[in-house]
Amino acid sequence: MQTIASISGHRPTVSVALAAYNGAEYIAGQLQSLLKQTQVPDEIVISDDSPDDRTWAAVKPFLTHPQVVYLRNNNPPGIAGNFANALQHCRGEYIFLCDQDDVWLSGKVERLAGELASSPELDGVFCNSLLVNSNLQPLKTTLFEVRKFTSQAQKQLLNAGALELFLKRVPLSGHNTAFKRRWLEKLLPFPELAPFYPDTWIALTIAAAGKWKALNEIHTHYRVHQNNQSSPRSAQWTAAGKARKNQAPLRNALLAEEILQRNPENIAPPAQAQLQQFIEHHSIRSKYAPMRLIRSWQIFREYCSGRYDLYSNGIKSAIADCIWY
Template sequence: MTARKLTCGIAMCTCNGAAYLGAQLSSLIEQTRLPDSIAISDDRSDDGTWDVLNAWAAEVRSVHAIQVVLMRNETRLGVTRNFEQAIGALDTDIIFLADQDDIWANNKIEMLAGTLETDSDVLLVHSDAFLIDEDGADIGRSLFEALYLTSADRELARQQRFFEVYCRRNLVTGTTAAFRRKLLELALPFPDTWIHDEWLAACAAAWRRVAMLPDKLTFYRQHGRNVIGVPAGRLSLLVRYVRRVLEIPRDDYLAGKINRLGALHKRLDETSLARDDAQVLLVEAEQHFIRRRAFNRRFPSRLVSIIRESRRNGYRRFADGAAGMLRDIIDL
């Protein structure tokens, strides 16, 4: 049986992206499989981006007969709300997320859409990416390498236990992802406590399946002005752990985790769309962080609690293991 061909739309956000915008816009219409529609929401650029978009949209509508919707915000919404607006302007079966400063491989739509058309149970698919610098030169490592995907992460992914990974960390970068419109029944509106791409991934994994492709289908530009980028440089394991711990005070980190997991718990309860095993796992993750927030500040007592939580496997399952333990030991 031939898989039904699904319509494809691109939700793109811009904000003062004129420096790199041309290369990305060109790559969207040089695909082996063209999109059916493109919605671009501009967050009140003042560097000529809006003029570039209008000239490009007029040409695309004329030459390629692709529907292009342009929106410009009077007041800046920020990245998550801007993407929510762009997504809301599409009515296609599949929605791709596009950043203003990347470049797409010419078979990206074909590959990601093909995955969703082949497996009806997959709600979201994402891939690896080349990392390039501001001049477009290859940095020499992939996105998955920069995210430090561990053998444990890959094994959980192989077993389709993505939700277990997402209770601990995010693997999905929006510019590498595409998802079924159906996912919006659970995902919209985006909560303020989550970034849009990790929220979409968590909702997809809690409801049905996620597919993670090893193919590098995006040239993901790192230029120091990324709203959301990847860790720079090749750091040792210890340095990564210490840097992660020092980035945010422990109390703020734990409160943020509890609030984020609570928002997801509330949404899953409201929609009744999530699988039972995802609901159970989410509660276990919440309880892990709640217990840690209640640890005694006096070190001897806190150390006992840390050892007890380690024996529960809470750190390994929900807090990147040694990094979580180190955070509680240092207790900044």
């Protein structure tokens, strides 16, 4: 199918997918920032999972704008299902992911959409974000700094592609990401894993067979507060313990298996080999013995394979596996 741009010479259309849940306090400010963009999105799809009408009341004044589409879920599908519902209703050629409580700087859509339009080979793009508190006061750090997406890692993404980098640590977050519509058929429906992180799934699925680009430019004020669905600032050891409790290694392995099953014809052999090694590493991690002495030997053996450094957080992940079971 030809795009709008190829038929008429006009720019490709842009959809914003916004999953809302108890968002009454901040969502109006976010919608204002979307509608004040230098390139206003062609549609803003809001899927609302809230148990009451307060989010609806905050959104209602914006329904006079033809771009705003509001979907109320009578049977709330949960975080992942809510987000998937928003994506399913997006009709634009470029799809932007959006949190309900952030603020976008005015040139974000134009800048990221321009990058996607600049190269037929480019599949997704993500930018940096400034972390702010609930009152939008800067916290003096950026998302790239929190995710340890260093200048060296940015060069690696540019020169070697995203998959190797993302299999170790995904530097992007849903709120600062845009991708081309052609990927929706590979991304939806979301895998039935719990907990499930849509931004990780999107990042790895596209990285396995497509091309990502990073912009080290601030285009979002990412609000950090006690009601965040996720936080980029969790302490490493706390995060490691929580990950073990939530069976993260098994979930990682199943996620990579799903990527291979959905898109085998488009994933090059080297990328398939990387995914297989990732699966093997996390499958082994998910089966460690409960007895610490035996588990320590298993961890040592896996650490010697080098895969902890490639597909986990190196020695820190190995130590965490020794401590938590």
